Amino acid sequence: DQQVKQNSPSLSVQEGRISILNCDYTNSMFDYFLWYKKYPAEGPTFLISISSIKDKNEDGRFTVFLNKSAKHLSLHIVPSQPGDSAVYFCAATPILYGKLTFGQGTILTVHP
């Protein structure tokens, strides 16, 4: 049972355009959401997070949107850069539990 789903295995975007990565979840106990970026043969690095009391969080070129009623979150990267090419994982956790559940990941390729 996949509680966190990233239904797009890959996304290709032109440099300078917007990248939108999507994530859906099924567990209503999740109330904290994170995005990680991962390069091949390396560990994931934290990118941005959002708690369920918010619907938007921005950090530079990265913005995460949360739609609790739809159990959906998205990561927007504007403008996209070739260095953003990586695998992006969304993750979720109930705050008081502390165990991250990850999605399958989306491979983002930004073309120059």
Add this chain to the structure above:
Amino acid sequence: DGGITQSPKYLFRKEGQNVTLSCEQNLNHDAMYWYRQDPGQGLRLIYYSQIVNDFQKGDIAEGYSVSREKKESFPLTVTSAQKNPTAFYLCASSITGRIGDTEAFFGQGTRLTVV
């Protein structure tokens, strides 16, 4: 520099042998985690520990064992009972078990290949 270190980066073992993956952190984090990454399946939790001398099974604990004798160390043993051990293994840590307070920091990973 503070961080979380996994070793070795690449590991080859013969089928039927147990193998132990090392994970050390000097971040003074209470909680530590082991994840496994397989293509198309994201990161799946194997075991986690929120405090020394205590650990819990994650979603795919069968065929694995861990220990947490020291705060800094959380080694993972892949036993011969693990049916498909070839994978990329990631260790992570966080300040407390409450990841809502802060994000988890990951090591560089260990690529285990069983031949």
